[in-house]
Amino acid sequence: MYHGVKVTSENVESIGAGFLDYYVSSHADLEYDQQLEKYAEKLTYDPKRDVIQDDGAIFVRFAYPAVFPGAIGGVPGNKKADGSPEWTTRPPSNIGDFIAGVGHSGKQQKLRDTVLKSYGSAAAAIVSQISTSVTANYTSDSNTYHIDSSITRKSEGELRYFTVIEIWINPDNGDVWTLAVAKSAE
Numbered sequence: 001m002y003h004g005v006k007v008t009s010e011n012v013e014s015i016g017a018g019f020l021d022y023y024v025s026s027h028a029d030l031e032y033d034q035q036l037e038k039y040a041e042k043l044t045y046d047p048k049r050d051v052i053q054d055d056g057a058i059f060v061r062f063a064y065p066a067v068f069p070g071a072i073g074g075v076p077g078n079k080k081a082d083g084s085p086e087w088t089t090r091p092p093s094n095i096g097d098f099i100a101g102v103g104h105s106g107k108q109q110k111l112r113d114t115v116l117k118s119y120g121s122a123a124a125a126i127v128s129q130i131s132t133s134v135t136a137n138y139t140s141d142s143n144t145y146h147i148d149s150s151i152t153r154k155s156e157g158e159l160r161y162f163t164v165i166e167i168w169i170n171p172d173n174g175d176v177w178t179l180a181v182a183k184s185a186e
Helices: 111-130
Strands: 002-016 022-032 051-054 057-060 098-105 132-141 146-169 176-184
Touching: 002 111, 022 111, 057 111, 098 111, 098 146, 111 132, 111 146, 111 176
Parallel strands: none
Antiparallel strands: 002 022, 002 146, 051 057, 098 176, 132 146, 146 176
């Protein structure tokens, strides 16, 4: 759980007149609450159940005995025929008292990079439900027959109690899916 996360996410899709004039870009900036000293001493974990080691990285899932503001109930638990959680293709918009978001990352060189990118994608999915602006641009030059159009979608906001509920690693390709919840700070 992160007590505070500031998220700025931007997606740009640009189309030109030529056959290959198509461009898609996506970028998210996350600034996490880094007041670790307030929380570190109270963290606990079960070494048999909460430790994953892969590709030189060690992931430890910690529990923090905090008073949580709200209830996280009704987490989707159904599995699809391929074994993946149903929320990977049918993301919930909320779970209990929280806004829900699903993030995805294709396999990166290291598992930790894939997991962190998926977390960021989940935070961006949550913020996009809170505050999103869309800008469309269109330019045309009749002398050169040059046409460009682009759509930019920008989402920004601050999340409180950003919590990763579940991750799923696709055993076939190493992609990581993340189900997370948070509350808006506004």
